[in-house]
Amino acid sequence: MKIAVCLKQVPDTEAEIKWDIPSGTLKRDGMDSITNPFDEFALEEALLTRENYDGEIVAISMGPEKAADVLRNALALTVNAVQQVSDPVFAGSDTYATAYTLAEAIKKIGDVDVVFAGKQSTDGNTGVVSAELAAILGWSQLTYVSKVRQIDAAGKKIVVERAIEGGNEVVEAKLPAVVSVIKGINEPRLPNLMGIRKAAKVEIPKWSAGDLGVDAGKVGAAGSCTKVVEIAVPPPRGAGEILKGEIEDIANTLTDKLIDLKVIK
Amino acid sequence: MANDVWVYIEHKDGAITPMSFELLGIGKTLADGLGSSVCGFVVGEKADDIAKEAFAYGASKVYAVEGAEFKGFRPDAYSKAAHFLLDKYKPGVALFRATSQGTDVAAASAALLGFGLCTDTIGLVVDGGKMKMTRAAFGGNYTVSVVNEKAATQIATVRPKAFAMPEKDASKSGEVVKEAFSVAEADLNTKVLEFIQSATAVNLVEADIIVTGGRGVGNEEGFTLIKELADMLGGAVGASRAAVDSGWIPYEHQVGQTGKTVKPKIYIACGVSGAIQHLAGMRTSDCIVAINKDPDAPIFKAATFGIVGDYKQVVPKLIEKFKGKLGK
Numbered sequence: 005m006k007i008a009v010c011l012k013q014v015p016d017t018e019a020e021i022k023w024d025i026p027s028g029t030l031k032r033d034g035m036d037s038i039t040n041p042f043d044e045f046a047l048e049e050a051l052l053t054r055e056n057y058d059g060e061i062v063a064i065s066m067g068p069e070k071a072a073d074v075l076r077n078a079l080a081l082t083v084n085a086v087q088q089v090s091d092p093v094f095a096g097s098d099t100y101a102t103a104y105t106l107a108e109a110i111k112k113i114g115d116v117d118v119v120f121a122g123k124q125s126t127d128g129n130t131g132v133v134s135a136e137l138a139a140i141l142g143w144s145q146l147t148y149v150s151k152v153r154q155i156d157a158a159g160k161k162i163v164v165e166r167a168i169e170g171g172n173e174v175v176e177a178k179l180p181a182v183v184s185v186i187k188g189i190n191e192p193r194l195p196n197l198m199g200i201r202k203a204a205k206v207e208i209p210k211w212s213a214g215d216l217g218v219d220a221g222k223v224g225a226a227g228s229c230t231k232v233v234e235i236a237v238p239p240p241r242g243a244g245e246i247l248k249g250e251i252e253d254i255a256n257t258l259t260d261k262l263i264d265l266k267v268i269k
Numbered sequence: 270m271a272n273d274v275w276v277y278i279e280h281k282d283g284a285i286t287p288m289s290f291e292l293l294g295i296g297k298t299l300a301d302g303l304g305s306s307v308c309g310f311v312v313g314e315k316a317d318d319i320a321k322e323a324f325a326y327g328a329s330k331v332y333a334v335e336g337a338e339f340k341g342f343r344p345d346a347y348s349k350a351a352h353f354l355l356d357k358y359k360p361g362v363a364l365f366r367a368t369s370q371g372t373d374v375a376a377a378s379a380a381l382l383g384f385g386l387c388t389d390t391i392g393l394v395v396d397g398g399k400m401k402m403t404r405a406a407f408g409g410n411y412t413v414s415v416v417n418e419k420a421a422t423q424i425a426t427v428r429p430k431a432f433a434m435p436e437k438d439a440s441k442s443g444e445v446v447k448e449a450f451s452v453a454e455a456d457l458n459t460k461v462l463e464f465i466q467s468a469t470a471v472n473l474v475e476a477d478i479i480v481t482g483g484r485g486v487g488n489e490e491g492f493t494l495i496k497e498l499a500d501m502l503g504g505a506v507g508a509s510r511a512a513v514d515s516g517w518i519p520y521e522h523q524v525g526q527t528g529k530t531v532k533p534k535i536y537i538a539c540g541v542s543g544a545i546q547h548l549a550g551m552r553t554s555d556c557i558v559a560i561n562k563d564p565d566a567p568i569f570k571a572a573t574f575g576i577v578g579d580y581k582q583v584v585p586k587l588i589e590k591f592k593g594k595l596g597k
């Protein structure tokens with residue numbers, strides 16, 4: 005079985021975020037970066053799938069030069085191959101341009117049975133790239149996956165559970181499929197020191213726009229139809245009221261105030 | 270009309286709730302700004318009953334694709350049909366709820382059209398004849414406004430409860446436009462085998478009232494008290510990541526950057542410190558109550574009402590008072 009996993013490098017949530025205001029894009033260079041937390045579950049699911057069914061894993065990351073770190077981490081966790089997708093023309097890609105570019109990379113890798121991705125990134129937060137990727141490739145679109153029950157590569161079939169509103173939906177789908185996973189599907193492992201040392205020496209292969217033969221009008225800022233026009237800091241919530249006094253009185257006051265909102269039935 | 274605002278009407282096997290029509294309210298406001306009409310669009314086995322409700326909630330027209338293959342939700346079937354309708358009529362705007370189904374269909378149909386989209390939108394205004402869409406990014410620390418410059422249709426998923434419900438007027442009616450479109454079963458990739466209803470059936474996103482427990486709740490038993498208050502108020506139980514990671518409550522209850530984004534009318538946080546990743550998921554709630562024994566906990570900065578104290582003393586008192594006042 006051939007497994008691909010899409011990994012994104014995101015700014016550390018604790019890090020200070022820097023914007024390039026006129027273009028509305030992130031200055032990704034000067035920030036501490038980590039693997040998108042949801043993608044760690046995708047990578048772990050790829051590793052578990054390989055353990056359960058055999059196969060090889062290719063980790064893909066689209067992003068600037070520095071995103072190679074994410075792939076090095078994946079190598080330390082023993083993925084079989086990595087592929088960076090990086091080109092200055094990709095800068096400013098919206099979700100469609102990103103999904104289109106990733107689709108071209110996955111086609112170029114060839115013979116992929118299943119793609120794992122995280123539910124969303126913690127920077128852009130859009131949560132739609134995996135669904136767009138599936139639609140562009142014409143593959144099964146399996147989102148919010150909380151459990152992979154079975155994969156039958158020979159029979160071209162996968163059965164998963166999707167955690168949706170009110171419960172879990174059990175879905176059978178054809179392979180190839182794009183599976184985006186939620187937190188809790190597994191416990192991501194950590195790389196060991198040997199793995200990290202080995203990965204540090206590997207040259208990370210990179211595909212440019214030219215290598216992928218993408219349509220220049222469909223990638224990067226030029227290919228994106230959503231354009232950021234404004235970035236703002238949301239107004240702070242007005243500092244609230246601390247209720248003081250005896251607990252009896254506080255509880256009385258608060259319950260009155262909440263009942264007054266006419267929400268409680 | 271090319272400038273019309275379309276609202277995707279979500280249903281589950283034909284079953285609808287008033288929330289299915291939520292976006293017809295903001296849709297109407299936008300259509301007024303654009304000088305156009307708000308219309309519904311439905312993909313399902315049968316559309317007439319759904320369309321009737323949509324008219325009552327303000328849709329002037331409903332576009333529909335019907336067929337046996339659309340009985341239950343399947344992302345590929347529904348997106349192909351939605352794509353067909355959007356491509357044929359090219360409305361100016363198409364809105365979907367940012368639920369699992371709405372997001373699946375919006376993303377895939379936009380991709381089939383070759384467009385990007387704005388997701389989990391919390392602000393929508395018409396500005397110079399174009400719709401400006403505002404969403405939170407970076408865990409709610411920033412808001413980002415985008416316009417769709419090139420696409421024929423501006424597509425957005427909208428955070429549930431971000432906009433007011435439209436008024437219902439059962440006397441209203443409208444025209445149902447049915448389009449012949451079908452997908453062969455052999456061309457479909459997915460099949461739903463079963464639906465396992467969650468025992469606790471948490472639907473945090475739709476809840477008007479959420480009572481959340483954090484690490485300060487101390488242990489699994491602590492959540493019994495949280496649940497008692499939630500039940501009393503007809504609300505849902507939320508949790509911080511620390512509580513989920515401690516194994517006290519399943520992940521489906523987690524609120525925050527890596528959990529659910531919620532916007533209830535009342536959010537009561539018990540023993541939650543108020544880390545930015547938690548705030549990211551709940552800071553747009555209408556009224557936030559914080560109960561924490563540390564007077565310096567950051568959650569108080571986001572709270573409408575704060576109580577400095579031990580939740581083990583405060584929560585039972587609240588339950589007692591509500592019991593009396595609500596006559597329960």
Ligand SMILES: Cc1cc2nc3c(=O)[nH]c(=O)nc-3n(C[C@H](O)[C@H](O)[C@H](O)COP(=O)(O)OP(=O)(O)OC[C@H]3O[C@@H](n4cnc5c(N)ncnc54)[C@H](O)[C@@H]3O)c2cc1C
Binds near residue numbers: 483486
């Ligand atoms: C990438 C990333 C993503 C994250 N995503 C999320 C997310 O989605 N959701 C989320 O919640 N967190 C998330 N976090 C974690 C977040 O940073 C905090 O660690 C977490 O929210 C803390 O949970 P807490 O407030 O319950 O616990 P703590 O921070 O430990 O706070 C416990 C609070 O309880 C109070 N307390 C203790 N005992 C009592 C008592 N008896 N009565 C009243 N108060 C009491 C204490 O004063 C304290 O303020 C994320 C972190 C990272 C790095």
